[in-house]
Structures are given as structure tokens and as C-alpha cells.
Amino acid sequence: MDTNPETDPAMLLFSQEAADDPHEPYRDLLDRCPVTRSETGAVSGEAGGSVLVLGFEDLNWALKHPEFLSSEGAVSIGNDRPLIPLQIDPPDHAKYRRLLDPEFSPKKMAALEPDFRVLVNQVIDTFADRGQCDFHEEFATPLPSTFFLRLTGLPLDDLPVFLQWRDNIIRPDVEPGDMDAAAEIRAATGRDIYAYFERALDERSEQRDDGLLSRLLDAEIEGERLTREELLDICYLLIIAGLDTVTATLDCMVHYLALHPDERRRLVDDPSLSPAVVEELMRFETPVMVTPRTVKQDVKLGDVELRTGDSVTLVLGAGNIDKTEFVDAETVDFARGRNRHLAFGAGPHRCLGSHLARLEVRLALEEWHRRIPDYRIPDGAEFHFSPGIRQANTLPLVFGNGSS
Amino acid sequence: MKVKVDAAACQGHGRCYALAPDVFEPDDHGHCVIPDPEVTPERESAACAGVENCPEDAITLEDD
Numbered sequence: 353m354d355t356n357p358e359t360d361p362a363m364l365l366f367s368q369e370a371a372d373d374p375h376e377p378y379r380d381l382l383d384r385c386p387v388t389r390s391e392t393g394a395v396s397g398e399a400g401g402s403v404l405v406l407g408f409e410d411l412n413w414a415l416k417h418p419e420f421l422s423s424e425g426a427v428s429i430g431n432d433r434p435l436i437p438l439q440i441d442p443p444d445h446a447k448y449r450r451l452l453d454p455e456f457s458p459k460k461m462a463a464l465e466p467d468f469r470v471l472v473n474q475v476i477d478t479f480a481d482r483g484q485c486d487f488h489e490e491f492a493t494p495l496p497s498t499f500f501l502r503l504t505g506l507p508l509d510d511l512p513v514f515l516q517w518r519d520n521i522i523r524p525d526v527e528p529g530d531m532d533a534a535a536e537i538r539a540a541t542g543r544d545i546y547a548y549f550e551r552a553l554d555e556r557s558e559q560r561d562d563g564l565l566s567r568l569l570d571a572e573i574e575g576e577r578l579t580r581e582e583l584l585d586i587c588y589l590l591i592i593a594g595l596d597t598v599t600a601t602l603d604c605m606v607h608y609l610a611l612h613p614d615e616r617r618r619l620v621d622d623p624s625l626s627p628a629v630v631e632e633l634m635r636f637e638t639p640v641m642v643t644p645r646t647v648k649q650d651v652k653l654g655d656v657e658l659r660t661g662d663s664v665t666l667v668l669g670a671g672n673i674d675k676t677e678f679v680d681a682e683t684v685d686f687a688r689g690r691n692r693h694l695a696f697g698a699g700p701h702r703c704l705g706s707h708l709a710r711l712e713v714r715l716a717l718e719e720w721h722r723r724i725p726d727y728r729i730p731d732g733a734e735f736h737f738s739p740g741i742r743q744a745n746t747l748p749l750v751f752g753n754g755s756s
Numbered sequence: 757m758k759v760k761v762d763a764a765a766c767q768g769h770g771r772c773y774a775l776a777p778d779v780f781e782p783d784d785h786g787h788c789v790i791p792d793p794e795v796t797p798e799r800e801s802a803a804c805a806g807v808e809n810c811p812e813d814a815i816t817l818e819d820d
Contacts, residue, residue, distance in 0.1 A: 416812070453785040458770050627774060690808040692771075698811045702767040707786060710774075 362390035387654030406670035430542025496598035505563015635693035638669035727751035765814035772806035
């Protein structure tokens with residue numbers, strides 16, 4: 353790792369090395385400068401610089417004070433208007449959450465458990481006899497995406513198109529640092545996404561189905577139906593968030609468990625540990641490394657004076673290994689008593705899909721380890737994780753007779 | 757001793773009712789409700805798990 357103190361902190365955090373193994377740069381920056389100004393900017397190095405926040409206490413404060421640190425316009429991912437509810441500040445934010453929270457509530461998610469467990473096994477069936485698979489491509493990608501399309505009532509045949517859009521938006525295929533080319537790809541993809549959902553909403557306006565889109569068409573806030581723009585701004589967020597983060601989470605967790613057979617054995621021997629495994633690996637791996645904000649009122653955080661309009665990058669993954677909050681912060685402990693990790697954020701923007709994500713990841717780990725308890729990454733396998741949202745480009749595994 | 761949740765601070769993480777379903781329950785939005793705030797000795801460790809794991813610090817124990 354680059355340990356030159358002159359190196360811009362954002363360059364350390366958004367490097368390929370950091371995406372593959374972020375703990376060293378997290379630790380280095382936590383020790384040196386838990387709040388620090390970076391010249392090169394936020395998630396993907398856009399112009400203007402950004403203030404990085406890494407310490408747990410400052411992150412916790414920042415996430416809970418949207419009157420100082422706004423989510424509005426903090427980042428554009430090809431969208432013309434703020435995504436709902438992600439890029440809306442309180443108080444308007446609350447009315448959308450009141451509408452959407454029940455759609456993703458723990459009770460509603462728990463009812464999906466039997467269906468999801470069947471789907472996990474169907475996906476495993478596609479490669480179980482082969483003794484090897486690309487975990488990312490054949491398991492972590494189709495599983496949450498398929499389920500999400502079912503929930504929203506969108507056709508499974510469109511999945512390849514959605515996955516292409518997801519990649520165009522989150523990790524556009526451009527030369528590193530070519531932000532203009534990335535913005536162009538995102539803008540073009542954004543137009544395709546709006547057009548697709550215009551059609552999907554038109555069809556469901558004619559005839560309702562039992563998916564989320566149809567329910568949103570009938571939903572009301574204070575006696576008013578949602579406008580077409582509001583519906584589109586919700587759909588845009590759901591499709592991007594629903595297709596990417598659980599895939600990344602599964603990649604990160606199974607990568608960890610493949611490299612740590614003793615921890616894996618504990619889960620295999622006692623599947624009732626699975627909720628604790630999910631929480632601890634959410635903390636330790638933090639698949640969504642960062643979340644952006646914009647300063648709305650001047651405020652001092654750590655030693656840094658934040659000025660109105662400054663871009664801020666909240667480095668959730670660093671806070672999750674901050675020893676001022678976590679005992680033995682860099683040790684994975686499935687029996688950890690106190691775990692207030694920030695992997696799903698905190699404050700009003702707490703991840704809307706967190707209960708769905710927890711259910712999917714827990715059931716995926718339970719069924720995978722029931723059927724494939726022993727596996728490893730083959731010698732010489734080459735793969736990398738993407739910066740920002742840590743998704744593997746490929747994750748080859750061998751198991752059964754091939755694993756020993 | 758009584759266990760309380762600050763409804764304005766709760767953001768529906770659901771850590772409390774996942775860890776201690778005998779003390780904490782979700783409402784239809786996923787926010788925490790406490791049907792019986794009385795913390796008997798046998799419910800104390802469950803109530804503490806909720807306090808310790810709430811990312812919003814919304815749950816507190818109070819002496820009678």
C-alpha cells in the first residue's frame with residue numbers, strides 16, 4: 353500500500369487495492385486524520401474535492417443531522433431529478449418513507465422466506481453437480497436480481513438489460529478517471545431507464561398486477577396519488593439499489609468465509625449463528641464503503657471546517673472498524689455483544705431495503721452452507737472488487753471433490 | 757426497571773426485535789414497539805441487548 357502521507361486520502365480509499373482489502377487504508381486514515389479534506393474528490397474522483405469522514409462518532413453525528421449534511425443532489429447517477437427517497441431531505445423525506453417502509457418491513461419480508469429459500473436452492477441446482485462455479489456470476493448476481501424482479505412485478509426476461517444498466521450506472525466501463533465518458537454513459541442509461549419505467553407504469557395503469565409498481569400507482573400521500581415523476585424517481589432508485597448491493601454483500605461475505613475455514617466451520621456446525629454472522633460480516637466487510645452528502649450549513653467536524661456546498665464522503669467502512677466504538681474492532685467475532693455498525697447507514701436515510709437484504713443474505717448463507725459446506729478459491733484465481741460498492745468481477749469457487 | 761424507546765429517534769433498523777423478540781416488536785413500518793416495558797430480572801439481558809445494539813441510541817433503561 354502507498355504509505356506516503358502526501359498521497360491524497362481519496363486516492364488511497366478508491367484504489368483497486370483498497371477495494372480488494374480496505375482495512376489497511378481505513379486504519380491508516382483513522383489513525384492519521386479521521387476527518388480530512390481530499391483534493392481529488394468523492395467516490396469516483398469528480399472535480400472539486402471532498403471532505404472524508406472516517407471516525408465512528410463523527411459519522412454517526414453526520415448521518416443523524418441532515419440539516420447540516422444534506423442528501424439532496426449529493427451525487428448524480430444518470431438521473432434528472434433527485435432519487436426518492438435517497439436524495440430527499442427531511443421533512444419531505446418522511447412522507448415517502450411512510451409510504452415505502454411498510455413495503456419493506458420485517459413482517460412483510462418474513463413472509464417471503466419460504467419462496468426465497470426455494471429460489472436459493474434452484475440457483476444452487478444449476479451448478480451443484482459441477483463441483484465449481486463462478487460465485488459472483490452464477491449465484492450472487494441472479495439470486496437477488498431474480499427475487500427483486502418478482503417483488504416489483506417486472507418480467508424476468510428483462511434481467512440482462514437491468515444488469516447492463518446497473519453496471520453502466522455504478523461502474524461504467526471507461527478508462528480510470530475519465531469522468532466525462534462515465535457521465536455520458538450514465539446519462540444515456542438514465543434516459544433508457546426512464547423510458548422503460550414510463551412504459552412499465554403505462555401498462556400497469558391499464559391493468560394492475562400484484563407487484564410493487566401497481567401498488568405504488570394506487571398509493572396516496574395525504575390523499576394525493578404520486579405524480580408520474582415521483583413514481584419514476586422511486587423506480588429508478590429501486591432498480592439500481594435492488595440489483596446491486598445484495599450481490600456485492602454476498603460476494604464480500606463468501607469471499608471472507610472461503611478464506612477463513614475456521615469461521616466457516618462454526619456457521620456450518622451451527623446454522624442458528626447465521627443472523628450473527630450476517631451482522632458481524634456486514635460490519636467487517638461493509639460492502640457499501642461510502643455514502644455521499646453535501647454541506648447545507650457551515651459546521652466543524654473533527655478539525656475540519658465544513659463550508660456550505662462542500663462535498664462530503666462518509667466512509668462507513670472505516671467507522672465500522674473504529675476501535676473507539678468496537679471492542680477488538682479488527683477481529684471477526686460472531687458472539688460480539690455490542691454491534692451498532694453503520695453498514696446500512698443510520699438516521700433518516702437508514703437503508704430502505706435493509707430488512708430484505710438481511711433476509712436474502714441470511715437465507716443464502718444458510719442454504720449455501722447446508723449444501724456446500726466446503727469450498728475454496730482455486731489457486732491462481734484472479735479477481736478484484738470494485739471501489740465504492742465492493743462487488744467482485746468474478747469469484748471462482750471449487751467444492752465437493754474439487755475442493756480438497 | 758423499565759425499558760423505553762424514543763419513537764422519534766427510532767429509524768426501524770430492527771436490531772432490537774431481531775435480538776430480543778420477547779421484549780421488542782416491530783410495527784407495520786418496522787419501527788420498535790415495547791408492549792410490556794417492565795424489565796424483570798429474567799428479561800434484563802434481552803432488554804440490554806436492545807440498548808447495546810440500537811444504532812440510533814433510541815432505547816434506554818430507566819429505574820422505577
